[in-house]
Amino acid sequence: MTAALAGPVAVTGLGALTPLGPDVAALTEGLLSSRSGVRLLEGEPWDALPARLAATVDLEGRLERLEARTLDRVQQLALVAAREAWDDAGQPAVAPERLAVVIGSGIGGALTILGQADVLREKGPRAVSPHLVPMLMPNGPAAAVGLALGARAGVHTPVSACASGAEAIAMALDLLRSGRVDVVVAGGSEACVHPLPMAGFAQMRALSTRHDEPEAASRPYDKGRDGFVLGEGAGVLVLETEEHARARGATIHARLGGAGLASDAYHVTAPDPAGTGAARSITLALRDAGLTAADVGHVNAHATSTPLGDIAEARAFALALGAHRPAVTATKSCTGHLLGAAGAVEAVATVVALRDGIIPPVRNLDDIDDEADVDAVRVVARQLQHDAALSTSFGFGGHDVSLVFVR
Amino acid sequence: MTLTQVDVLSGLAEVLEEVSGVPADKVVREAAFENDLEVDSLTMVEVVVACEERFGVRIPDEALENLRTVGDAVDFITAAGVSA
Numbered sequence: 001m002t003a004a005l006a007g008p009v010a011v012t013g014l015g016a017l018t019p020l021g022p023d024v025a026a027l028t029e030g031l032l033s034s035r036s037g038v039r040l041l042e043g044e045p046w047d048a049l050p051a052r053l054a055a056t057v058d059l060e061g062r063l064e065r066l067e068a069r070t071l072d073r074v075q076q077l078a079l080v081a082a083r084e085a086w087d088d089a090g091q092p093a094v095a096p097e098r099l100a101v102v103i104g105s106g107i108g109g110a111l112t113i114l115g116q117a118d119v120l121r122e123k124g125p126r127a128v129s130p131h132l133v134p135m136l137m138p139n140g141p142a143a144a145v146g147l148a149l150g151a152r153a154g155v156h157t158p159v160s161a162c163a164s165g166a167e168a169i170a171m172a173l174d175l176l177r178s179g180r181v182d183v184v185v186a187g188g189s190e191a192c193v194h195p196l197p198m199a200g201f202a203q204m205r206a207l208s209t210r211h212d213e214p215e216a217a218s219r220p221y222d223k224g225r226d227g228f229v230l231g232e233g234a235g236v237l238v239l240e241t242e243e244h245a246r247a248r249g250a251t252i253h254a255r256l257g258g259a260g261l262a263s264d265a266y267h268v269t270a271p272d273p274a275g276t277g278a279a280r281s282i283t284l285a286l287r288d289a290g291l292t293a294a295d296v297g298h299v300n301a302h303a304t305s306t307p308l309g310d311i312a313e314a315r316a317f318a319l320a321l322g323a324h325r326p327a328v329t330a331t332k333s334c335t336g337h338l339l340g341a342a343g344a345v346e347a348v349a350t351v352v353a354l355r356d357g358i359i360p361p362v363r364n365l366d367d368i369d370d371e372a373d374v375d376a377v378r379v380v381a382r383q384l385q386h387d388a389a390l391s392t393s394f395g396f397g398g399h400d401v402s403l404v405f406v407r
Numbered sequence: 408m409t410l411t412q413v414d415v416l417s418g419l420a421e422v423l424e425e426v427s428g429v430p431a432d433k434v435v436r437e438a439a440f441e442n443d444l445e446v447d448s449l450t451m452v453e454v455v456v457a458c459e460e461r462f463g464v465r466i467p468d469e470a471l472e473n474l475r476t477v478g479d480a481v482d483f484i485t486a487a488g489v490s491a
Contacts (some may be wrong), residue, residue, distance in 0.1 A: 066428040070449075126459075130452035 008255035008289070008406060009176045010245035013089025013238025015081035015187070016348045019055035019231050019335050022062070023084055027345070028352050031334055031360035032381050036215035038229050038336050045195045051207035053217050054193045055231035055336030070131045071144055072109035073232075077341070078141035078189035079148055081234035085185065086149060089238035090250060096152040098182040101145050102171045103189060103236070104157055104164030106340030106395070108138035110192040141189040141234075153181045159340075161395030162302070164188050165235060166343025169403055170259035172239045182244040187236030188344035198230060204269065206306060218337075219364035220303035220310050220330035221372040228304040231336030235344030237351070254351045257291065257388065257406040260284030264398030271309050271394065275316030281400035282320035282390060289388070289404040293321040296404075297386020298359050300350040301374070302394050303330035304337050313392065314372045325375040326390070327382050329353075333363035343393035343401060350391040350405050357384045410462060410488035415481045422457045426450055436478030444477075464488055 016023065019037025020030030030037070037055040046052045059073070062080045071079065082103070086092075112135040119127050134140060139157040146155035154175075158167035165188020172186035201207050208227040210217040218229045237256075245252055262284065264277035271278070286292060299317065303310050317328075331346045332338075338345055353359050361377045368376060387407040394400050420434035429444050440446040446454065455466045458480070464487035466474075474480045 069426075126456060130449040 005177050008242065008257045009173055009239050010242050010250065010252045011237055011254050011256060011351050011405070012092070012240055012245050012250040012252055013085040014253060014348050014351060015083065015085030015088065015236040016234070016345050017057055017077050017081045018233040018338070018345055019057055022058070024348060024352065027349065031331060031349060032358065034334060034361055034363040036334055036363060037231065038214045038217055040211055040214045049195060049198055049202060051198065051202040051209045051227070053208055053211065053214050053229045055229055056193055057233050070135070072112040072135040072140055073191035074105055074109055074189050075135065075141045075144040077191055077232065077234035078103050078187070078236070079144050081187060081189070081236040082145040082149065082185055085236040085238045092183050092238070092240065092248060092250065094183045096150045098153055099149065099151040100153040100155070100175050100181045100184045101142050101149065101151045102156045102158065102168040102175070102184060102186040103142035103145055104159060104168035104340050105138050105141055105189050106159070106161045106164050107190065107192045107197065109136035109140050110197060111194055112136045114194055114196055145185060149185060151185065160399040161397050162337070162339050162342055163393040163395035163399035163401045164340035164343065165345070166347065166391065166393035166401035166403055167261065167399070168344065169237060169256065169347055170261055170401055173256055173259050176239060176241050183238065183240040185236060185238055187234060188341040189234035190339040190341040191232045192339070193230060193232050201230060208305065216364050218305045218333050220301070220305045220333050220362055221368050221374065221376055222365050223367045223369050225305045225307060225310065227306055228332065229336035231338045233335065233338045233341050233345060235341055235348045237344070237347060254354045255406045256403060258285045258289030258404045260288060260402045262400040264400065266398055268398070269396045271312035273308065273312050275312045275319055277398060277400040278313055278316035278392065278394055279319035281402040282316065282392065285390065285402035285404045289406065291388055291404060293324040295386060295388045296321065296324070296326045296390055298353060298384050298389040299326050299328045300346045300353070300389065300391040301328050301330050302392045304332055311369070311371045313394070314374050317374060327359050327384070328374045328376050329359050330362045333365070343391065346391050346393070347403055350389050353384055354389050354405055354407055359384050410485050412481055412485050415462065415484045418461055419458065419477065419480060422454055422461065426453045426457060434477055436476065436481065438477045439475055440477070458484060462488055
């Protein structure tokens with residue numbers, strides 16, 4: 001098979017396990033009806049935390065007990081979402097040597113490492129699980145999915161904080177264009193709702209403390225926003241070469257037309273207020289897809305609901321897209337911030353928006369910040385006429401990733 | 408407390424069911440952990456730790472190499488229980 005090196009690849013499978021529900025259908029319904037997955041964590045050990053809102057996932061009964069017991073929650077989430085995507089793609093008949101997996105994670109097996117640290121302290125080293133290392137390693141979700149699907153063309157894990165899921169999809173595009181693989185299962189997973197990471201984010205003053213109104217806490221672009229809400233979940237796409245998808249008569253949801261990656265080199269956590277790196281990732285993604293700003297009808301923004309981040313991103317849109325103002329939505333207003341899974345779940349949402357021609361509204365956007373100069377979709381969903389949509393993701397470390405999906 | 412072979416065998420069966428899903432009727436003296444019960448090396452470490460806790464014995468790594476079958480383990484644990 002010859003290398004394409006450029007051009008789009010087909011999206012043939014979608015999977016999502018999110019705070020809005022067990023699958024892509026629940027995510028879609030939840031976003032279109034602007035439902036919130038955020039709640040207040042109560043009781044021990046949460047009560048002592050200065051910020052204790054979270055958007056969690058119900059995993060009960062999704063995996064067999066024996067399969068689950070040697071997998072960290074972040075691996076379990078990835079596996080459930082990957083199986084949904086794989087089934088949605090019709091379980092493609094692909095040679096194992098032509099099937100790759102790319103699943104990113106911001107943090108990896110945090111719950112295992114923290115839980116086993118308690119075991120070590122309380123019971124000593126001989127009580128530590130022999131499964132500790134494969135459960136805590138950041139490549140654990142990718143490894144679990146690769147093993148389950150029998151992928152032998154490589155299993156990879158981009159780690160770039162909150163851009164990890166998007167970077168995984170960008171890497172899948174490179175792999176498919178290289179001609180080395182026919183199908184890639186790509187996405188992101190995160191599961192770190194635990195007092196330690198939450199205390200750490202709270203110490204950065206990054207989290208919302210709107211405890212009296214959990215469902216109103218995640219409010220991108222709104223004047224009253226006061227930080228993000230930590231979420232967990234996984235999103236997975238099955239991507240394949242156009243040629244492979246057509247040959248097997250697969251249903252194509254949409255296409256990944258291009259990807260753009262940049263880095264800020266500005267500050268380890270603060271966004272560049274000018275949005276320069278973010279804008280460059282958008283420009284590069286559009287160029288990669290052979291499109292211009294005017295082709296883009298919709299942006300699924302990173303928009304985490306932090307005071308600085310939302311504004312920096314809005315400036316990046318203006319820099320990269322000029323006077324053209326596509327309809328913007330912010331998935332995190334409903335799901336909370338899924339960190340390394342966010343970019344993948346939002347890629348799923350972007351593909352669905354393009355496929356179905358409808359853009360979900362931003363929840364909780366009551367009073368738009370004057371500095372957020374974006375055409376945000378508010379209250380009711382809006383029709384999408386254009387054939388291209390962007391999904392943006394940015395991460396601590398100054399990672400900027402933009403993906404362009406096309407019909 | 409003196410452990411009997413019967414106690415150890417049934418206790419071991421419970422441990423194997425818990426950590427590896429092995430049905431109790433497959434846990435017979437002749438069954439080999441790796442080949443017959445599909446207990447891999449990592450899971451075997453879990454079985455050892457669970458048995459140590461359950462039976463109040465110590466199973467050193469040197470002994471582990473010789474515990475190929477269920478019968479080997481039952482004999483070792485029963486003997487270790489007598490001297491414990």
